[in-house]
Amino acid sequence: MERVGIVGAGTMGRGIAYVAITHGAQTTLYDVASGALENAAAQIEAWLHEAAAKGRLDETEAQRARERLQLSTALEDLAGADVIIEAAPEDLALKQEIFRQLDAICPPETILASNTSSLPITALGAVTRRPERVAGMHFFNPAPVMRLVEVVRGLVTSEETLRALADLARRWGKTPVIVKDTPGFLVNRVARPFYLEALRLVGEGIADPPTIDRLVRALGFRMGPFELMDLIGLDVNLAVSESVYHAFFEEPRFRPHPLQRQMVQAGRLGRKTGKGWYEY
Amino acid sequence: MGTQPLKERILIVGAPAFAEDLGGLFLEQGYPTAVLTCEGEVPSTLSPALETEARSAALALEVLPSPLEAKQTLIAILDQALPPETPLLSLCLTVSATQVASWTRRPGRVVGFAALPPLTRGAPAELAIPLSGDSTALKPAKAYLEGIGLQIEVVRDAVGMVLPRILCALINEAAFAVMEGVASPEDIDTAMKLGTNYPRGPLEWGDLLGLDLVVAVLDALEAEHRNGAYRAAPLLRQMIRAGHLGRKAGRGFYPWS
Numbered sequence: 001m002e003r004v005g006i007v008g009a010g011t012m013g014r015g016i017a018y019v020a021i022t023h024g025a026q027t028t029l030y031d032v033a034s035g036a037l038e039n040a041a042a043q044i045e046a047w048l049h050e051a052a053a054k055g056r057l058d059e060t061e062a063q064r065a066r067e068r069l070q071l072s073t074a075l076e077d078l079a080g081a082d083v084i085i086e087a088a089p090e091d092l093a094l095k096q097e098i099f100r101q102l103d104a105i106c107p108p109e110t111i112l113a114s115n116t117s118s119l120p121i122t123a124l125g126a127v128t129r130r131p132e133r134v135a136g137m138h139f140f141n142p143a144p145v146m147r148l149v150e151v152v153r154g155l156v157t158s159e160e161t162l163r164a165l166a167d168l169a170r171r172w173g174k175t176p177v178i179v180k181d182t183p184g185f186l187v188n189r190v191a192r193p194f195y196l197e198a199l200r201l202v203g204e205g206i207a208d209p210p211t212i213d214r215l216v217r218a219l220g221f222r223m224g225p226f227e228l229m230d231l232i233g234l235d236v237n238l239a240v241s242e243s244v245y246h247a248f249f250e251e252p253r254f255r256p257h258p259l260q261r262q263m264v265q266a267g268r269l270g271r272k273t274g275k276g277w278y279e280y
Numbered sequence: 281m282g283t284q285p286l287k288e289r290i291l292i293v294g295a296p297a298f299a300e301d302l303g304g305l306f307l308e309q310g311y312p313t314a315v316l317t318c319e320g321e322v323p324s325t326l327s328p329a330l331e332t333e334a335r336s337a338a339l340a341l342e343v344l345p346s347p348l349e350a351k352q353t354l355i356a357i358l359d360q361a362l363p364p365e366t367p368l369l370s371l372c373l374t375v376s377a378t379q380v381a382s383w384t385r386r387p388g389r390v391v392g393f394a395a396l397p398p399l400t401r402g403a404p405a406e407l408a409i410p411l412s413g414d415s416t417a418l419k420p421a422k423a424y425l426e427g428i429g430l431q432i433e434v435v436r437d438a439v440g441m442v443l444p445r446i447l448c449a450l451i452n453e454a455a456f457a458v459m460e461g462v463a464s465p466e467d468i469d470t471a472m473k474l475g476t477n478y479p480r481g482p483l484e485w486g487d488l489l490g491l492d493l494v495v496a497v498l499d500a501l502e503a504e505h506r507n508g509a510y511r512a513a514p515l516l517r518q519m520i521r522a523g524h525l526g527r528k529a530g531r532g533f534y535p536w537s
Contacts, residue, residue, distance in 0.1 A: 140475050148474035175474055177467040186463050187475035190482065193449035200509075207435040207442050215442050218404035218431045219396075220479030225446075252508035253453065 002168070005030065005078030006085050007098055009040035009071075012115050013087035015143025018044050021068040022057065022144075023172040028070045028077050037071040044069065047144060079105045083168060085137055087115040095119060096127045103128035111161055113137035117188055118243045121154035121181040132158040137165050138185060139174075149174040154181045183247030188240050192254055195237060198225035199257035209277045226277035230270035234263050287311045290424075291333045293326075293354055294343030295319055297490070297528075298371060301399035302341060305428035318344065322353045330354070334361035339424050341393070343371040346496045351375065352383050359384040367417035369393045369425075372408065373444050373493070374500035377437045381410035388414050391421040394441035396489060401429030408437035439504045440497055447485065448497040452513055454482035458533070459515035465533040487532035491516055491525050 002025040006017050009031035017040065020027040031037045048065060051057040057065070070077070075098075078084055084106065086098055095114060102112050112134045114124050125131030136152025149169040151162055162178055169176035179186045198212050207215075213224025229237050238260050245254040263269075263276065270276030290306045292299045293316040303315035314333040318326055334340060340358050344351045351370075358368055369391050370380040377392025384390060387410055395405035405425055409418055422432050435441050440448070454468050463471070469481020486494050495517065501510035519525070519532065526532035 146475065148471055150471065150475075175470065177463055177471045179467070179471075180460070180462045182460065182462050186457065186468060186471045189462075190450065190453045190457055190468065190472055191476050193453050194446065194476075197446040197449045201442055201445065204438065205436055206438045207433070211433050211435065212442055212446075214431075215404045215406065215433050216446065218402070219443060219447070222477050222479075253449075253456075253511070255509065 002026065002083070002171075003081045004028070004083050004085065005081035006087060007031075007075070007078070007102075008087040008089070009033075009036040010087065010089070011141060012139060012143060014040035014043050015141070016085055016087060016115065016139055017069060018047050018144050019139075019172050019174075021065040022048075022051070022061075024068070025172075026068050026070075028072055028081065030072050030075055030078055032073060034073050037073065041069070041071060075101055076105055078102065079107075081106070081110060083111045083113060083165070085113045085115055090116060090118055092119050092123060095124055099124045099134070100127050103130060109133070111135070111164055113165055115139055118184065118240065118247075120183075120247075121152045121157070125154045125156065131156045133161050135161050135165055136179075136181065136185065137169070140187070147173070147175045148187070149176045150179045150185050150187065151176045152179050152181050152185055157181075184240070184244040189244055192241060192244060195225050195229060195260075196241065196254070196257060199259050203257055203259050229260075230276035230278055230280075232270065233272055234260060234269045234276055238264050288338030289314070289333075289336050291330075291337035291340045291358075292316070292343060293318070293330055293341070293358075294371060295345060297397045298343035298345070298395070298399065299341075301397060302343065302428075305399065305401065305430075309428050318350070318354075320347065320350060322350050327357055330357050331361045334358055335363070337362060337366055339367055339369070339420070341369045341371075343393075345371055345373045345493055348375060351380075355380055355383045359386065362389075365389070367391055367421045367424075369407075369421055371395075372437075372439070372441065374439065374496045376410070376439050376504075377408050378410040378412060381412050387412040389417045391417050392437055392441070393421075393425075394444055395430070396444060396447065399430070403430055404433065404443060405430040406433050406435050406441045406443065408435050408441060410437055439500050444497050445501060447482075447489075448494050448501070449510065450482045451486040451489075451494050452498055452510070452516070455486065455513035455516050458483065459513050483533040486516075487526035487534055487536065489526065490528055491532055492520050495520060 004020045004025045004027045006013050006029045017029045048062045052062040121136045125134030135157045138150040140146035151165045166176040209226035213226050216224040241256040268275045274280050290311045290313040292303050296317045299315050299317050306313040342354050368389050372392035381387035381390040392408040465483045472478045495512045498510045498512040524531045527536040
């Protein structure tokens with residue numbers, strides 16, 4: 001049986017924990033804050049309940065999944081895991097400190113993975129004595145639903161580590177793609193023009209957001225760029241754009257748009273604030 | 281009398297990828313439609329036929345995405361031979377409608393048109409009035425295109441308008457990612473479909489549009505903006521030199537048979 005440790009009980013950490021326990025992994029979910037763990041446990045319970053109610057899990061399986069989950073506020077409790085997936089806030093210094101501590105408490109064969117969407121995996125591996133066993137394992141939000149996992153190859157990550165994480169993703173019902181450690185990895189990078197060109201078009205007065213969204217939907221996309229920004233959160237979307245732009249040393253293709261910053265300054269963050277490009 | 285009311289004559293000239301789809305849609309609606317195709321240069325044999333057809337056309341569509349010299353030749357013939365009131369729609373993927381209008385004596389009848397193949401019923405198409413034009417030709421142009429089932433949006437005239445610009449920028453970024461070894465073409469397309477719900481992978485889309493067209497749009501955008509944001513991935517240029525243009529060439533990012 002697989003033993004998995006997850007660091008951070010936020011949106012991504014709890015989603016990954018749910019995926020793990022419903023696919024047979026003995027899982028320890030760690031957070032510094034016991035409140036976050038309680039919230040995560042309640043959320044996971046609600047998902048299990050919903051899955052059982054909708055017949056996606058039978059009661060016995062749901063019960064087994066429940067029993068596979070352990071909560072902890074002591075990082076040492078992760079020492080017995082085969083794989084640890086870190087899903088702490090997107091702060092390089094914080095993540096490096098976590099990787100340093102994990103490196104100290106885990107046996108040398110433990111794989112240390114990060115769910116980061118924007119920070120360099122190579123810089124996380126570099127603070128450990130096992131950079132070849134450090135890789136990215138980037139789930140998409142909501143983790144229980146989205147099938148894609150980017151398995152990120154740091155500069156010195158071993159093939160064996162990549163294979164182990166890709167196999168793990170497959171056992172968890174996901175589709176892994178192996179991606180080189182470059183800014184934004186794959187999806188967040190290749191998707192930039194979808195938002196940035198749409199913003200530039202509005203900025204240049206060529207079309208307004210509803211017109212652009214209608215055109216993009218007519219092309220077969222489920223949502224237009226402005227609807228999607230409202231769903232993701234304009235602040236989150238802007239942060240990704242800024243991160244990729246600076247990580248590529250201000251490559252013009254990735255230049256963020258002042259219009260988006262202005263919307264964020266106005267507090268129009270999208271659905272979560274009731275107003276973004278549209279009103280909700 | 282029992283005779284069907286005759287529909288107006290439609291003239292379409294340009295690249296087969298656009299002209300044939302549009303011709304099919306007009307014929308479906310019962311319009312007497314002439315479709316003349318050319319790629320790259322305008323053959324000398326085309327000009328007399330084009331002039332003859334133009335004299336009786338109620339609507340003309342010029343759908344050659346590039347090169348601009350050939351496009352200008354077609355526009356000049358149409359401008360000279362079309363009846364004065366006939367709207368002239370010009371495919372504006374690598375050029376603005378304002379520039380096309382500057383090649384004519386009647387900028388008022390020029391309407392820019394942007395769409396990407398395959399042009400089937402329900403496909404989006406954009407229309408734009410040249411800066412030098414007026415909206416008289418827009419109304420009939422819009423009515424004709426809506427009549428054949430295209431979903432029309434009117435936008436302000438600019439090179440690449442909305443969809444060609446967004447889509448070509450996406451394909452370009454995916455091509456950069458391939459070039460830089462970030463992931464394989466298959467994995468890039470899979471990731472964009474699963475990670476962001478794109479209807480198609482950007483590289484597959486590039487193969488379907490033709491990588492030569494994608495680079496032509498990017499080059500036109502870069503020439504217009506001069507800010508580096510539309511710099512085409514060198515890999516795309518290499519693929520064009522190698523003849524790997526996409527589906528029409530049997531090979532692009534993927535093999536096509």
